[in-house]
Amino acid sequence: MCHDLALSLHHSMFIPGIERLATDEQKAEWLPLALNFKIIGTYAQTELGHGTNLLALETTATFDPTADEFVMNTPKITSMKWWPGGLGKSSTHAIVLAQLVLRGKNHGMHPFIVQLRSLEDHTPMPGITVGDIGPKLALQNIDNGFLMMNNVRIPRTNMLMRNAKVSRDGHFSSSGSSKANYATMILIRVKILSWASSLLVQGATTSIRYSAVRRQSQLKPGGEEMQILSYQSQQYKLFPALAAAFAYHFVTRTMTAVYEKAYEEIIGGNNRLLAELHSQSSCLKALLSEETCVFLETQRRSMGGHGYMLMAGGGAYLLGAMTLPTVEGENTVLYQQTARYLMKQVANALSGQQLQGSSSYLAADPEYVCPIQEVNDCRNTRILLDIYRNRAYGIVTGTARKLHADMTSGMEQHVAWNNNMIRLVRAGKVHSQYYAVECFVEGVE
Ligand SMILES: Cc1cc2nc3c(=O)[nH]c(=O)nc-3n(C[C@H](O)[C@H](O)[C@H](O)COP(=O)(O)OP(=O)(O)OC[C@H]3O[C@@H](n4cnc5c(N)ncnc54)[C@H](O)[C@@H]3O)c2cc1C
Known part of the structure; x- marks a missing residue:
């Protein structure tokens, strides 16, 4: 199966995620680790309560300016991350999508790198509860998992900041290319x-x-x-x-x-x-x-x-x-x-307005007359x-x-x-x- 491969998320989402969401400095830090399999990653967006409605995701990343850290939480059962491939057993890290909270204000969903398991013995990091979601209809080679976070602390610089930044003093700014997310x-x-x-x-x-x-x-x-x-x-x-x-x-x-x-x-x-x-x-x-x-x-x-x-x-x-x-x-x-x-x-x-691209045909009524005159026209x-x-x-x-x-x-x-x-x-x-x-x-x- 082309996509039933253990670690497939590492290649299809984690590495491309870093390439597209990280600053050059962050790429220099994370990409060599990921490309050399020193860390294994996944992409944790969907929650038990919401997959489609991303605005309703409940996982939070709250900035603590005194420690220069984000505090990650999945406050309810419905907020636990649910489904990410490779999360159940393999991954040491994840790009976690979470609501960014600065001084009580929500700045929307942003990506954060969270270490899930120890690089020494693969046990969950403090505050992390992680495991496999159980048997599925197929894709048995992929360990889809769940993730709960209880006051998990990560450095501020683990927010992937190519498109939006939080400064040392907790100031939020987004660049013109924030839609690149x-x-x-x-x-x-x-x-x-x-x-x-x-x-x-x-x-x-x-x-x-x-x-x-x-x-x-x-x-x-x-x-x-x-x-x-x-x-x-x-x-x-x-x-x-x-x-x-x-x-x-x-x-x-x-x-x-x-x-x-x-x-x-x-x-x-x-x-x-x-x-x-x-x-x-x-x-x-x-x-x-x-x-x-x-x-x-x-x-x-x-x-x-x-x-x-x-x-x-x-x-x-x-x-x-x-x-x-x-x-x-x-x-x-x-x-x-x-x-x-x-x-x-x-x-x-x-x-x-002049329409461009795939929908440009909507600009003019083709005043259509069926062009088929004989059977060969169908070919x-x-x-x-x-x-x-x-x-x-x-x-x-x-x-x-x-x-x-x-x-x-x-x-x-x-x-x-x-x-x-x-x-x-x-x-x-x-x-x-x-x-x-x-x-x-x-x-x-
Ligand atoms: C095998 C597998 C692997 C996955 N891997 C990952 C992963 O690696 N990382 C990750 O983050 N997630 C992963 N997911 C989760 C996946 O992205 C979500 O399941 C998907 O986005 C659908 O969301 P949902 O499950 O909440 O379904 P729902 O949105 O609850 O859909 C249920 C039904 O409601 C309908 N519905 C919902 N909203 C509307 C609407 N606005 N209008 C009309 N109908 C609507 C849908 O059409 C559907 O019929 C995986 C899922 C599967 C099955």
Whole structure:
């Protein structure tokens, strides 16, 4: 499994977290330790009570100016960190996301490096209660854990201060690039695109190879048994996933390039591309993770009884993929985040603004006439792309109109949002499908 590896969080979140959240001085201190495995780290954000609603996280980091230290606490049962990979048994350190409290004032969520276990004998540090959360459906090689902190003291300099600082006298300042914190979270969503993609490639390879060698039933009575891949229905099960595997490859490649370009700008203090990056990484993470699960289950079933064997591999791919719709932003929530961006873009277009990036198609009504004249047109990828664009345009702008009408009729904004949530999720999804097809068409061309 590409992401069922012990210590995977050390590589996927802890080291990239230091690289993106630490000052140069902090990087010089922590990176050599992490890269040489002198310390093992994880990323502790989710709490028992909250995963999606980050504003509601309860862990606190309260500055004590007399000692020049932060005092870390998880004050309630619901505030205990819950889920971080590698926390249960392996990690010696964690990047802990906590509410920064200075002189009684909350300055929002910030990252802190906390030592969890002794580097001598691996026992928990004073004030730390840590352990494994127990058996899961899959990913047994990753020791997901819980963490409670009771007045755990860390040096002030353990706050990762690239984007926001607390000075020796307890003064808070944030730099122009404070939104770079978000860019770090987005990174893992972009990585999920490639994990989903590689799981799908493995599933497609296994099921198509199996279907090439498996023979079952005759079409012609008394004739030779058919290679199951020759059945039209078997192709219908397997080939869309094969095409999707290529599409996902191109989506991943495009989004990785978009991320790298945007991140360079963001750390330079220019947040021009942040909203677009956030929107695209959200809906594409949701789309690829959701569809990968559906395809993998279809592939497993396409191998008949043998598909249910662990040794066939398909089940393991599926169980691994089943985490992806939940982690790093639950899919329904992510589609809504994209929809929120799209609703703003529709409003911007109506007010005469020039739209840039993936949503620029919302600027002009395509006055669509279906371009399909004959059956061969269905194989023309540019025509198909046109159809996807028109579909996205219709659903996104239709949702915006409905939302606007509800609010104009006196419905409060949050009520209108909830009453239109299914439409909004669909808007995020069709937008992501159009973008995925665009990446595919441009990739194969
Ligand atoms: C295998 C695995 C590994 C993980 N690893 C880590 C890790 O290393 N570090 C870490 O910090 N966390 C980790 N997590 C936690 C993960 O990030 C959270 O589980 C995830 O963010 C979802 O949050 P939640 O569990 O609170 O779900 P909830 O937000 O409670 O979701 C439950 C349901 O409520 C719905 N819902 C919630 N809010 C809304 C809304 N606004 N609108 C509509 N519907 C809504 C969701 O769609 C969903 O159906 C891991 C989780 C798993 C399963």
